[in-house]
Amino acid sequence: MSILLDRRSFIGGSTLAAGGLAVGIWLPLAGRAEAQTAPAPPDEVNAWVVIKPDDTVVIRIARSEMGQGSLTGLAQLVAEELECDWARVTTEYPTPGTNLARNRVWGNFSTGGSRGIRESQDYVRKGGAIARTMLVQAAANEWNVAAAECTVADSVITHAASGRKTTYGKVAAAAARLTPPTEVTLKDPKTWKIAGKPLKRLDTAPKLTGEQRYGIDLKLPGMLSAAIKDCPVAGGKLKSYDAAAIQGRPGVKKVLRVGDSAVAVVADTWWRAKTALDALPVVWDEGANAKLSSADIAAMLKEGLDAKEAFVGNESGDARAAIAAAPRRIEAVYSYPFQNHATMEPMNATARWTPERCEVWTPTQNGEAALAATIEASGLPAAKCDVYKQLLGGGFGRRGQTDWIRQAVAIARDMPGTPVKLVWTREEDMQHGFYHPITQCKLSAGLDAQGNITGLHMRISGQSIVAALLPQNLQNGRDPVTFQGLNPGGAEGVFGYAIPNLLIDHAMRNPPVRPGFWRGVNLNQNAIYVECFIDEIAHATGQDPLALRRKLLAKSPKHRAVLDAVAERIGWDQPAPQGRFRGLAQIMGFASYVAACAEVSVSKDGKLRMHRIVAATDPGHAVNPQQIAAQVEGSFVYGLSGALYGGITLKDGRVEQTNFHTYPVLLLDEMPAVEAIVMPSGGFWGGVGEPTIAVAAPAVLNAIYAATGRRIRDLPLKNHSLKQA
Amino acid sequence: MAKLNVNGREREFDAEPDTPLLWVLREQLDLTGTKYGCGVALCGACTVHIDGVPTRSCVRPVSSVGPNEKVVTIEGLSPDGTHALQKAWAALDVPQCGYCQSGMLMAAAALLEAKPVPNDADIDQAINNICRCGTYNRVRAAIKLATTGA
Numbered sequence: 001m002s003i004l005l006d007r008r009s010f011i012g013g014s015t016l017a018a019g020g021l022a023v024g025i026w027l028p029l030a031g032r033a034e035a036q037t038a039p040a041p042p043d044e045v046n047a048w049v050v051i052k053p054d055d056t057v058v059i060r061i062a063r064s065e066m067g068q069g070s071l072t073g074l075a076q077l078v079a080e081e082l083e084c085d086w087a088r089v090t091t092e093y094p095t096p097g098t099n100l101a102r103n104r105v106w107g108n109f110s111t112g113g114s115r116g117i118r119e120s121q122d123y124v125r126k127g128g129a130i131a132r133t134m135l136v137q138a139a140a141n142e143w144n145v146a147a148a149e150c151t152v153a154d155s156v157i158t159h160a161a162s163g164r165k166t167t168y169g170k171v172a173a174a175a176a177r178l179t180p181p182t183e184v185t186l187k188d189p190k191t192w193k194i195a196g197k198p199l200k201r202l203d204t205a206p207k208l209t210g211e212q213r214y215g216i217d218l219k220l221p222g223m224l225s226a227a228i229k230d231c232p233v234a235g236g237k238l239k240s241y242d243a244a245a246i247q248g249r250p251g252v253k254k255v256l257r258v259g260d261s262a263v264a265v266v267a268d269t270w271w272r273a274k275t276a277l278d279a280l281p282v283v284w285d286e287g288a289n290a291k292l293s294s295a296d297i298a299a300m301l302k303e304g305l306d307a308k309e310a311f312v313g314n315e316s317g318d319a320r321a322a323i324a325a326a327p328r329r330i331e332a333v334y335s336y337p338f339q340n341h342a343t344m345e346p347m348n349a350t351a352r353w354t355p356e357r358c359e360v361w362t363p364t365q366n367g368e369a370a371l372a373a374t375i376e377a378s379g380l381p382a383a384k385c386d387v388y389k390q391l392l393g394g395g396f397g398r399r400g401q402t403d404w405i406r407q408a409v410a411i412a413r414d415m416p417g418t419p420v421k422l423v424w425t426r427e428e429d430m431q432h433g434f435y436h437p438i439t440q441c442k443l444s445a446g447l448d449a450q451g452n453i454t455g456l457h458m459r460i461s462g463q464s465i466v467a468a469l470l471p472q473n474l475q476n477g478r479d480p481v482t483f484q485g486l487n488p489g490g491a492e493g494v495f496g497y498a499i500p501n502l503l504i505d506h507a508m509r510n511p512p513v514r515p516g517f518w519r520g521v522n523l524n525q526n527a528i529y530v531e532c533f534i535d536e537i538a539h540a541t542g543q544d545p546l547a548l549r550r551k552l553l554a555k556s557p558k559h560r561a562v563l564d565a566v567a568e569r570i571g572w573d574q575p576a577p578q579g580r581f582r583g584l585a586q587i588m589g590f591a592s593y594v595a596a597c598a599e600v601s602v603s604k605d606g607k608l609r610m611h612r613i614v615a616a617t618d619p620g621h622a623v624n625p626q627q628i629a630a631q632v633e634g635s636f637v638y639g640l641s642g643a644l645y646g647g648i649t650l651k652d653g654r655v656e657q658t659n660f661h662t663y664p665v666l667l668l669d670e671m672p673a674v675e676a677i678v679m680p681s682g683g684f685w686g687g688v689g690e691p692t693i694a695v696a697a698p699a700v701l702n703a704i705y706a707a708t709g710r711r712i713r714d715l716p717l718k719n720h721s722l723k724q725a
Numbered sequence: 726m727a728k729l730n731v732n733g734r735e736r737e738f739d740a741e742p743d744t745p746l747l748w749v750l751r752e753q754l755d756l757t758g759t760k761y762g763c764g765v766a767l768c769g770a771c772t773v774h775i776d777g778v779p780t781r782s783c784v785r786p787v788s789s790v791g792p793n794e795k796v797v798t799i800e801g802l803s804p805d806g807t808h809a810l811q812k813a814w815a816a817l818d819v820p821q822c823g824y825c826q827s828g829m830l831m832a833a834a835a836l837l838e839a840k841p842v843p844n845d846a847d848i849d850q851a852i853n854n855i856c857r858c859g860t861y862n863r864v865r866a867a868i869k870l871a872t873t874g875a
Contacts, residue, residue, distance in 0.1 A: 067822030067858040200818050207823030208814050209806045210758015210799035214824060217757035225752075250741060271740075271748035344762050344770060344824040344857050393760070393824030394857050426763045626818065630863070634821060637859025660767040660855060668861040669849035 038101035043172070045134055046180060047094075047105040048078055048127030051172035055155055057084045061091050062099070062106035063116040064365050065203060066395035067634075068689045069627035070116035072201045074124055076623055077117070080195040081128030081187060084168060085155040091202060096367035097386030109367035112400045112517055114590035114687020117623055121685055129184040131175075138175035139166050189621055189682065198626035203391075215363040215390035216348045220419040223350065224253055225270035226411050227277045228422060230262040230432050233286040233653035234512050237261050242281040249276045258410050266411065270423050289512050289653040297438060297511040297650065298335075304461025304507030305333065305442040311508065313483030317501035322455025326446025330540055332533055334443070335714040336525035338648035339436035339518050340663060345393020346429045347404040351412035352419040353378055358385045358409060363392035365399040373402035377409035396638070397517035401434050430663055431655040434516025435648050437463035441529040446501075451541030453552075455501035458486070458529065464508050465515045465522075482506045484522040485589045485694065486530070491684070493523060493589040496559035497534070497552040513650065519638055520693035523589035528643070528715070531585040531698035536711065545584050545702065546572050558618055558681065559586055562595040565616040565677050570597040580611055583702025585695040592686030593618040598672070598699035602707040606723035610640070610672035610700060615692055617676070620684035628688045629676035635689075636674055639696030641665040647716040664718075728792045731756065732801030735792075742788035746780075747771045749787045750798060758799035758827045762855065769854030772828040772835075773798050779835035779851075799827035802834055810834055813871035821858035828854045833868050842872045 044050040050058040059078045065071035075091050099106050107123060132152065139157040140147040143164055151158050155168040189196060206212035231237055241263050243255040251272035258264050263282055267273035304310075323329060349362035351374075358378035364370040370387045378385055392399055408422040424432075439462030446455040464479035473480075485493040486504045495504070518524070534552075538545040546567050553560040563586045567573075576582050579601045586595035599612040615632050622628055645664040649656045657663040697715070704722065705711050712720055726737040729746075731754060738753035745764075750756040750773070759782060762770030766781040773782045774797040775790060790796060802808050810833050813819075820826045829852065836843055836851040843851065848865055856864070869875065 067820075069821070200815075201820075203823075204815055204818055204820055205806065207820040207826050208811045208830065209802070210756070210827055212823060213757065214760075216761065217751075219755065219757075269740075269748065269752045271744055271752065342857060344760070344768065344822065344855065346761070392822060394822045396857070423761075426765075630818065630821060630860075633862050634859030637861060638857065641857075659765055660763050661765070665855055665857065666859075666861075667855065668852045668864060671861040671865075674862055 038098070040102070042176065045131040045172055045175050046127060047102070048124060049082060049131035051135070051168045053169045053172070055085065055088055055167050055169035057082070057089045057155065057168070059089060059091050060094050060106065062094065062109050063120065064109070064111040064367065064389060064392060064395065066111065066365060066392035066399065068116065068631060069201055069624065070111070071203055072199065073117050073623040073627060074120065075202060076195045076199060077121055077125050078128035080192055081125045082132045083152045083154070086194050086199070088155065089202065093389050095386050095388060096371035099368065100371065100382060110369070110400065111365040111395070112397055113521070114689045114691065118591060118685035118687050125186050126184055129186060130180050133181050133184055134175040134178045135168050135171055137178055138171040142166070142171065142174065195623050196621070197624070199624060201627065212391065214345050214393045215350070215361060216345050216393065216423055218350050218361050218390065218421060220350065220352070223419040223421055224266050224268060224415070225273050226264045226266045226420050226422040227270060227274040228258060228262050228264040228407055228424065228428065229277060229282065230428065231284045231286070232431055232655070233284065233289050234292070234514065235289050236287040236653070237285040238263055239283040239285040241283070246276045246280050249279070252276045254415065255280065256411065256414050258407050262407060264407070264411055264422070266415065266420060270421070274425060286653060292512065292653045293651050294649040297513070300509050300511055301438065301440045301461045304509045305440055305459055307461070307507045309507065310459065310505035311478035312503070312505045314486055314488045314495055314502060314504040316488070317455070319455040319457045319501040319503035322501035323444050323446035323457060326454050327449055328447040329444065330447065330537060331442065331444045332536055332713060333440060334529050334532065335440040336438070336528060337646065337715060338438045338513065339642045339646045340430055340433040340648050340657065341396040341398035341518055342429065342663060342665070343392070343394030343396060343398055346426055347424040348422060349405045349408035350419055350421040351408040352417070353409065353412040354416050356384060358412070359388065360405055360409060361388045361390055362405055362408070363390045363399055364405070365392065365395045365397070369400065369402050370405050373405045374409055377406040378413065396519040397521070398434060400517060403432070426660070427658045430657050430659060433648070434514050436518035436524070436642070437465055437515035437522070438511065439463060439525055441525070443529060443533040445533070445537055447537070447541060451543060453499050453537060456499045456503070458504045459507065460505070461507040461509055463510050463515045465517060467508065467510055468515050479506065479508065482522055485526045485587045491591045493587070494556070496556035496586070496588060498555050499552065520690045523587060523691065523694040524639065524642070524697070527585060527587040527694035528698045528701065531587065531695070532701055532711070532713070535583070535702040535705065539705070549584065549586065558593045559588055561681070562586060562593045562616040562618050562679065565679055566595045566597040566614045569614045569675060569677060570599065572597070581703050581706035583699045583704070583706055585698035585702065587691070587694050589691040589694055590687035591684065592620070592688060592691045594691040594695050596692065596695040596699040598703040600700060600703040600707055602704060602722050604724045606721050608704065608722060610670065612675070613672045613699065614675045615677065615695070616679055617688060617692060618679050618681050619686035619688050620680055620682060622678050622680040625678045628678045631688045632676040632692045633674045635692035636696045637666050637671065639693035640700060643697035643700070643715050644717045727787070729787070729790060729796055730792060730794065731796045732798060740787060743786045745783050746773070746785045746787045746790055746796070747782040750782065756798050756800050760824055760827055762825065767855070768825070769832060770825050770828040772831040772854065774831060774835055777835065777838055779832050799831055802830060808834065809871040810837070810867065813867040816870060817863050817867045819860050819863040819867050821860055825854055825856045829856065829864055833864070836868070837872060843868065
């Protein structure tokens with residue numbers, strides 16, 4: 001069979017590894033042997049490396065750049081093995097269509113779950129090493145010497161014995177004709193010269209001058225612009241609209257239904273389309289969720305806290321019996337709200353459809369899922385579709401979805417031959433997210449007379465992302481991703497505390513609001529639940545929060561090492577400066593170990609000030625330490641924005657938040673000093689874009705408790721007063 | 726055709742008078758460095774200078790900008806990307822996704838015009854742009870680097 005696949009061939013196949021976090025991807029199920037293989041362009045040494053005659057090195061990057069820096073990090077890994085001149089390195093994205101046509105030579109395009117580097121480091125480094133081997137071989141052939149006699153550095157190949165030198169650019173064409181070696185040895189990371197170094201990003205300069213084009217900036221000849229409104233009630237439909245009411249408005253070309261729930265206006269400029277849409281009378285069929293409120297959802301989740309049935313995530317011993325038998329018990333209920341990604345660049349896609357070809361230009365975290373959506377929405381076979389990935393103005397998980405791409409293609413299909421750029425308003429973005437899932441959690445601990453924990457039951461009740469987006473990845477109904485950071489084993493996120501009788505389970509309750517992967521995913525609330533409750537136990541039993549954690553982490557040395565690092569840097573053994581209070585948190589997630597210590601003060605009138613945060617990360621291998629530090633700094637903004645100010649709520653079936661006045665985020669003046677300790681211990685590869693987010697909130701919440709004696713158990717903090725009596 | 730003075734040049738455009746300056750810049754004049762983030766003057770991604778004053782162009786009707794008022798966008802901050810702030814931003818690798826950075830730079834540049842060596846409180850007050858990637862600490866450090874060399 002060919003690559004002309006129907007939709008059924010695309011769904012079902014997914015690379016979601018156990019505990020992994022694929023962001024809605026579809027892969028063709030065609031056997032590899034059957035898939036067509038398109039020829040490689042003549043100027044590439046291999047799929048990852050193109051060398052131009054002027055020695056410019058073009059490194060191909062399959063994962064998407066959205067600010068997290070993996071474009072630079074992946075290029076560093078290839079360049080390290082390639083032994084090329086870093087100053088001559090540029091990058092390019094292969095298109096998802098080319099990947100499909102070339103039998104997925106670049107592997108997975110999905111960029112989420114902090115997997116960009118850790119899950120492609122092996123094959124991209126091999127790609128660099130293979131290209132280097134071929135380049136050296138080409139020079140050796142030309143000189144008629146053994147390749148082993150040649151050395152290479154900074155794109156220059158030297159044969160010392162005969163005093164000859166050449167450059168990659170001169171031998172690249174010959175190298176491209178050689179058969180690639182099947183075996184290459186990768187360098188020991190201890191010998192890295194490009195990878196592992198705090199190099200500058202490759203993509204900064206155009207971001208400082210306005211030259212950088214994002215998806216929203218795209219302009220094609222003859223292009224029109226579209227604005228859209230989807231039914232504000234989840235599951236609702238578009239009943240009718242009165243196009244005549246906006247007839248004759250300047251620039252308006254078309255008013256059309258998109259799918260069964262949205263209406264769009266197409267005009268010569270987006271502003272004209274948007275204002276015409278604002279003036280368009282629309283009637284919605286609000287459907288079954290027309291009265292849905294946050295109180296309904298909270299009640300639904302509350303029931304799950306004591307429900308009999310629940311999926312087990314981690315169990316050892318008999319927690320229920322141990323707690324029942326304990327002389328002392330502690331119990332607390334926490335909750336974490338829906339959150340919106342609110343990327344700074346609103347969702348957008350430009351599509352051009354003809355019966356012969358459908359092309360889409362869009363910022364996406366998952367080029368292959370974007371292509372699959374394009375194929376489906378266009379009604380055309382795969383070979384007639386492609387997606388051109390644009391730089392993302394933020395992703396955070398939202399751009400792993402494809403909803404806006406389907407809309408754009410549907411609009412373009414109604415206007416054959418005309419490129420149409422669909423841009424969402426901020427309001428559309430706030431009200432049509434794939435929100436961080438909502439959960440509640442009841443924690444019960446049994447304590448013996450000495451204050452030791454004899455049993456712990458952590459019951460999570462709430463929403464499953466996997467059930468909504470990747471139901472094929474449920475395990476007998478259980479969502480493994482719910483238990484991020486709470487797992488008994490595996491690479492993804494191991495619960496570090498040794499507790500003799502432990503039960504962590506999940507009563508799945510799925511309200512009709514679509515959930516999504518929100519930077520940090522379920523590690524966010526899991527870290528808050530565990531780390532704040534451990535803090536509660538420490539205070540209730542008169543134990544030092546650091547000492548208690550260290551004791552429980554005795555058999556989890558990597559968890560303990562990051563915790564120790566922050567404690568040492570903040571000076572935990574010394575009192576905090578006058579009026580300031582500290583809180584700790586640690587967790588493992590996305591295969592990395594992270595910890596944070598926050599230092600805050602709370603004024604008499606309840607104003608919180610975060611002075612200083614120390615954060616430690618052990619990602620195994622650190623490809624670019626200064627970019628990891630940037631991710632750690634940014635993680636505090638994202639995590640604390642959600643915990644302090646975030647929260648998406650519903651009333652009458654509608655999301656109540658519409659813009660940044662009702663969904664406020666952290667600003668520069670509130671930002672604490674962040675000291676990032678990057679402490680790679682080697683031997684494994686962990687992600688860095690997300691794990692630190694999870695410790696941001698509990699560290700600050702524990703510090704707030706230390707400052708005020710108030711235990712904040714449901715978020716966001718803005719709903720609580722910290723005013724001192 | 727109405728006229729605007731943008732980045733030292735007189736530009737003609739065709740838009741309804743109540744069209745925000747942002748959309749004239751982006752859609753009529755192809756100056757897309759100025760970004761749309763919220764449309765209601767909350768995020769600052771659309772910040773430009775009008776006669777040196779930092780202005781959120783998403784809520785400023787284009788008809789309220791006189792033909793003699795000087796509009797400067799990120800594209801006009803310096804002829805070749807060598808404004809002291811641009812250099813400091815590059816030195817500290819400030820941008821992540823970069824989408825908010827045009828507005829950040831324009832807000833910071835206006836601050837330096839008013840106060841060549843701003844202190845932390847000045848920076849706190851002047852830079853209230855939203856960045857979702859979380860570049861705030863590097864923004865602050867870059868402003869200091871540009872003004873004090875440290």
